[in-house]
Amino acid sequence: AIANNTEYGLTGAVITNNRDHIEKAREDFHVGNLYFNRGCTGAIVGYQPFGGFNMSGTDSKAGGPDYLALHMQAKTTSETL
Template sequence: IRARDFDDALRIANDTEYGLTGAVFTNDREKLERARREFHVGNLYFNRKCTGALVGAHPFGGFQMSGTDSKAGGRDYLALFLQAKVTSEKIRPGYTQTEKRGAI
């Protein structure tokens, strides 16, 4: 697919059901920074091929139909296996820890 310009290239790249990896080849730092913000992929490569993630070194995962938006091996990956819970309790005046029955 031929793009008219950088804007069109980003539009084409993001107009897909998938978002695992992508690559941008340019010497223009502004375009690289813009791609970092706007290119919706899990792994983004600059001025190199978009295959060859280092197993065990690069967290891996994608967006949309290519993953869960988190990175296998990344810091946010563990959160997928956790369940958040908030617990609150109103304590009556004079209540002490020893009055709790069955507490763990």
């Protein structure tokens, strides 16, 4: 999709009455938040997880469960008793 021809991927929007276009955009757009038949701003963190891909984020969602992993450090420990 032409929408993916950028180094950013925060939001996208599609205005259409064609259901096939909506489904194609849903499959093809590589953006964090995709809006249909409305403006492409206005996500409310805590109500609607928000985040982008590529240079527009970390591929995780602020307010989503995957966001917590960004603030954690994986560690393995072992002890012989």
